[in-house]
Protein backbone atom coordinates (compact mmCIF):
# COMPACT_ATOMS: atom_id res chain seq x y z
CA UNK A 187 0.00 0.00 0.00
CA UNK A 188 1.50 3.32 -0.98
CA UNK A 189 1.79 6.33 1.33
CA UNK A 190 -0.54 9.22 0.49
CA UNK A 191 1.60 12.37 0.34
CA UNK A 192 0.91 15.27 2.67
CA UNK A 193 1.52 18.95 1.97
CA UNK A 194 1.17 20.89 5.22
CA UNK A 195 1.38 24.67 5.45
CA UNK A 196 3.03 26.02 8.59
CA UNK A 197 1.88 29.62 8.67
CA UNK A 198 3.92 30.50 11.77
CA UNK A 199 2.91 33.94 13.08
CA UNK A 200 1.27 35.05 9.82
CA UNK A 201 -2.35 35.50 8.67
CA UNK A 202 -4.87 36.83 11.17
CA UNK A 203 -8.58 36.27 10.61
CA UNK A 204 -8.91 38.61 7.61
CA UNK A 205 -5.93 37.16 5.75
CA UNK A 206 -6.99 33.62 6.67
CA UNK A 207 -10.44 34.28 5.23
CA UNK A 208 -8.94 35.52 1.95
CA UNK A 209 -6.60 32.52 1.78
CA UNK A 210 -9.41 30.01 2.37
CA UNK A 211 -11.64 31.62 -0.23
CA UNK A 212 -8.78 31.53 -2.74
CA UNK A 213 -7.73 27.92 -2.05
CA UNK A 214 -11.33 26.74 -2.37
CA UNK A 215 -11.35 28.23 -5.87
CA UNK A 216 -8.29 26.20 -6.88
CA UNK A 217 -8.85 22.86 -8.62
CA UNK A 218 -6.87 20.74 -6.17
CA UNK A 219 -5.86 17.26 -7.29
CA UNK A 220 -6.89 14.11 -5.42
CA UNK A 221 -4.39 11.77 -3.83
CA UNK A 222 -2.71 14.38 -1.62
CA UNK A 223 -3.65 15.33 1.93
CA UNK A 224 -3.39 19.12 2.21
CA UNK A 225 -3.28 20.66 5.68
CA UNK A 226 -2.98 24.27 6.85
CA UNK A 227 -1.69 25.21 10.30
CA UNK A 228 -2.78 28.81 11.00
CA UNK A 229 -2.12 30.74 14.22
CA UNK A 230 -4.55 29.67 16.98
CA UNK A 231 -6.70 32.80 16.69
CA UNK A 232 -7.34 32.12 12.99
CA UNK A 233 -8.33 28.48 13.46
CA UNK A 234 -12.09 29.03 14.01
CA UNK A 235 -12.40 31.09 10.82
CA UNK A 236 -10.44 28.49 8.83
CA UNK A 237 -12.52 25.66 10.33
CA UNK A 238 -15.74 27.34 9.27
CA UNK A 239 -14.57 28.15 5.75
CA UNK A 240 -12.90 24.80 5.05
CA UNK A 241 -15.67 22.62 6.54
CA UNK A 242 -16.62 19.95 4.04
CA UNK A 243 -13.47 20.51 1.95
CA UNK A 244 -10.56 18.07 1.66
CA UNK A 245 -8.17 20.50 3.36
CA UNK A 246 -7.22 19.51 6.90
CA UNK A 247 -6.65 21.87 9.78
CA UNK A 248 -3.64 21.77 12.10
CA UNK A 249 -2.17 23.66 15.03
CA UNK A 250 1.47 24.75 15.32
CA UNK A 251 1.95 23.49 18.86
CA UNK A 252 -0.02 21.83 21.65
CA UNK A 253 0.46 21.35 25.38
CA UNK A 254 0.70 18.00 27.14
CA UNK A 255 -1.71 18.66 29.99
CA UNK A 256 -5.49 18.60 29.68
CA UNK A 257 -5.96 21.85 31.59
CA UNK A 258 -4.41 23.87 34.40
CA UNK A 259 -2.11 26.73 35.26
CA UNK A 260 -0.10 26.88 32.03
CA UNK A 261 -0.38 30.48 30.92
CA UNK A 262 -0.30 30.86 27.17
CA UNK A 263 -0.61 27.16 26.36
CA UNK A 264 -3.40 25.31 24.51
CA UNK A 265 -4.64 21.83 25.45
CA UNK A 266 -5.19 19.08 22.86
CA UNK A 267 -8.95 18.83 23.51
CA UNK A 268 -9.31 22.59 22.94
CA UNK A 269 -8.00 22.05 19.41
CA UNK A 270 -10.16 19.00 18.78
CA UNK A 271 -13.18 21.05 19.84
CA UNK A 272 -12.42 23.45 16.96
CA UNK A 273 -12.18 20.71 14.35
CA UNK A 274 -8.38 20.53 14.37
CA UNK A 275 -7.01 17.11 13.37
CA UNK A 276 -3.25 17.75 13.09
CA UNK A 277 -0.59 19.30 15.32
CA UNK A 278 2.99 20.29 14.57
CA UNK A 279 5.28 19.41 17.47
CA UNK A 280 8.95 20.17 18.10
CA UNK A 281 9.43 22.71 15.32
CA UNK A 282 13.00 24.05 15.25
CA UNK A 283 11.76 27.57 16.04
CA UNK A 284 10.13 26.20 19.20
CA UNK A 285 13.35 24.35 20.02
CA UNK A 286 15.64 27.35 19.33
CA UNK A 287 13.55 30.20 20.75
CA UNK A 288 11.08 28.76 23.25
CA UNK A 289 12.98 26.12 25.14
CA UNK A 290 11.46 23.05 23.50
CA UNK A 291 13.47 19.91 24.21
CA UNK A 292 13.27 16.34 22.93
CA UNK A 293 11.52 15.46 26.17
CA UNK A 294 8.88 18.22 26.10
CA UNK A 295 8.25 17.59 22.40
CA UNK A 296 7.67 13.92 23.17
CA UNK A 297 5.19 14.81 25.93
CA UNK A 298 3.29 17.14 23.61
CA UNK A 299 3.19 14.48 20.90
CA UNK A 300 1.88 11.77 23.21
CA UNK A 301 -0.88 14.01 24.63
CA UNK A 302 -1.88 15.18 21.16
CA UNK A 303 -2.19 11.60 19.93
CA UNK A 304 -4.15 10.59 23.01
CA UNK A 305 -6.68 13.31 22.13
CA UNK A 306 -6.96 11.95 18.59
CA UNK A 307 -4.68 14.40 16.78
CA UNK A 308 -2.15 13.31 14.19
CA UNK A 309 1.27 14.67 15.09
CA UNK A 310 3.71 16.21 12.62
CA UNK A 311 6.92 15.77 14.61
CA UNK A 312 9.83 17.94 13.44
CA UNK A 313 13.49 17.03 13.51
CA UNK A 314 16.53 18.51 11.79
CA UNK A 315 20.12 19.59 12.28
CA UNK A 316 21.60 23.09 12.39
CA UNK A 317 24.22 24.21 9.88
CA UNK A 318 26.93 23.86 12.54
CA UNK A 319 25.96 20.25 13.22
CA UNK A 320 25.87 19.42 9.51
CA UNK A 321 29.28 20.97 8.94
CA UNK A 322 30.63 19.07 11.94
CA UNK A 323 29.41 15.81 10.38
CA UNK A 324 26.83 15.32 13.13
CA UNK A 325 23.62 15.31 11.08
CA UNK A 326 22.82 11.65 11.76
CA UNK A 327 23.75 11.90 15.43
CA UNK A 328 21.26 14.78 15.82
CA UNK A 329 18.53 12.91 13.94
CA UNK A 330 19.19 9.82 16.02
CA UNK A 331 18.86 11.77 19.26
CA UNK A 332 15.77 13.70 18.18
CA UNK A 333 14.02 10.58 16.89
CA UNK A 334 14.91 8.52 19.96
CA UNK A 335 11.80 9.78 21.78
CA UNK A 336 9.31 8.52 19.17
CA UNK A 337 9.10 4.92 20.42
CA UNK A 338 6.05 5.32 22.73
CA UNK A 339 4.02 7.09 20.02
CA UNK A 340 1.36 5.53 17.79
CA UNK A 341 2.84 5.24 14.28
CA UNK A 342 -0.68 5.38 12.84
CA UNK A 343 -1.03 9.00 14.01
CA UNK A 344 2.54 10.06 13.38
CA UNK A 345 4.09 12.07 10.57
CA UNK A 346 7.75 12.98 10.72
CA UNK A 347 9.10 16.22 9.22
CA UNK A 348 12.78 16.46 8.37
CA UNK A 349 13.59 20.15 8.45
CA UNK A 350 17.28 21.02 8.26
CA UNK A 351 17.46 24.27 10.25
CA UNK A 352 19.83 25.84 7.69
CA UNK A 353 17.14 25.48 5.02
CA UNK A 354 14.24 27.04 6.96
CA UNK A 355 13.30 30.47 5.71
CA UNK A 356 16.73 30.90 4.13
CA UNK A 357 15.88 30.17 0.51
CA UNK A 358 18.57 27.49 0.71
CA UNK A 359 17.00 24.07 0.12
CA UNK A 360 18.47 20.65 0.78
CA UNK A 361 19.21 18.84 -2.47
CA UNK A 362 16.91 15.90 -3.22
CA UNK A 363 19.92 13.65 -2.46
CA UNK A 364 20.49 15.27 0.95
CA UNK A 365 16.79 15.00 1.75
CA UNK A 366 16.58 11.36 0.65
CA UNK A 367 19.67 10.44 2.66
CA UNK A 368 18.18 11.94 5.85
CA UNK A 369 14.72 10.49 5.17
CA UNK A 370 16.14 7.00 4.56
CA UNK A 371 18.02 7.27 7.85
CA UNK A 372 14.83 8.34 9.63
CA UNK A 373 12.84 5.52 7.96
CA UNK A 374 15.39 3.05 9.34
CA UNK A 375 14.97 4.57 12.81
CA UNK A 376 11.19 4.23 12.46
CA UNK A 377 11.63 0.56 11.51
CA UNK A 378 13.61 0.08 14.71
CA UNK A 379 10.81 1.67 16.74
CA UNK A 380 7.71 0.40 14.95
CA UNK A 381 8.70 -2.54 12.71
CA UNK A 382 6.58 -2.91 9.59
CA UNK A 383 4.32 -0.01 10.58
CA UNK A 384 7.26 2.31 9.75
CA UNK A 385 6.51 1.82 6.04
CA UNK A 386 3.23 3.70 6.48
CA UNK A 387 4.66 6.73 8.34
CA UNK A 388 4.90 9.76 6.07
CA UNK A 389 8.20 11.66 6.27
CA UNK A 390 7.85 15.24 5.00
CA UNK A 391 10.68 17.49 3.91
CA UNK A 392 10.66 21.09 5.11
CA UNK A 393 12.94 24.03 4.45
CA UNK A 394 12.36 26.55 1.65
CA UNK A 395 10.01 24.28 -0.33
CA UNK A 396 8.46 26.27 -3.17
CA UNK A 397 6.69 25.55 -6.45
CA UNK A 398 10.02 25.65 -8.33
CA UNK A 399 11.73 22.92 -6.27
CA UNK A 400 8.83 20.84 -4.92
CA UNK A 401 8.65 18.30 -7.76
CA UNK A 402 12.31 17.28 -7.56
CA UNK A 403 12.20 16.99 -3.76
CA UNK A 404 8.94 14.98 -3.78
CA UNK A 405 10.36 12.59 -6.39
CA UNK A 406 12.77 11.10 -3.81
CA UNK A 407 11.53 7.68 -2.67
CA UNK A 408 11.30 8.50 1.06
CA UNK A 409 10.07 12.09 0.71
CA UNK A 410 6.32 11.81 1.26
CA UNK A 411 5.43 15.47 0.80
CA UNK A 412 6.39 18.72 2.48
CA UNK A 413 6.02 20.96 5.49
CA UNK A 414 5.95 24.38 3.89
CA UNK A 415 6.40 27.75 5.58
CA UNK A 416 6.69 30.89 3.47
CA UNK A 417 5.33 29.36 0.25
CA UNK A 418 2.18 28.13 2.02
CA UNK A 419 0.96 31.66 2.77
CA UNK A 420 -0.23 32.26 -0.77
CA UNK A 421 -3.04 30.03 -2.09
CA UNK A 422 -1.66 29.89 -5.64
CA UNK A 423 1.83 28.85 -4.56
CA UNK A 424 0.50 26.40 -1.93
CA UNK A 425 -1.73 24.73 -4.51
CA UNK A 426 1.16 24.51 -6.99
CA UNK A 427 3.09 22.57 -4.32
CA UNK A 428 0.06 20.31 -3.74
CA UNK A 429 -0.06 19.61 -7.48
CA UNK A 430 3.67 18.76 -7.45
CA UNK A 431 2.98 16.20 -4.69
CA UNK A 432 0.10 14.74 -6.70
CA UNK A 433 2.40 14.22 -9.69
CA UNK A 434 5.17 12.54 -7.69
CA UNK A 435 5.80 8.82 -8.18
CA UNK A 436 3.88 6.65 -5.65
CA UNK A 437 5.71 5.90 -2.40
CA UNK A 438 5.79 2.23 -1.42
Ligand code: PGA
Nearest residue numbers: 354355393394414415416
Ligand atom coordinates in the same frame (compact mmCIF):
# COMPACT_ATOMS: atom_id res chain seq x y z
P1 PGA B 1 10.06 27.66 5.10
O1 PGA B 1 9.64 27.08 6.54
O2 PGA B 1 9.31 26.85 4.06
O3 PGA B 1 9.63 29.10 5.11
O4 PGA B 1 11.53 27.48 4.97
C1 PGA B 1 9.44 25.71 6.73
C2 PGA B 1 9.12 25.44 8.19
O5 PGA B 1 9.69 26.07 9.07
O6 PGA B 1 8.28 24.56 8.49
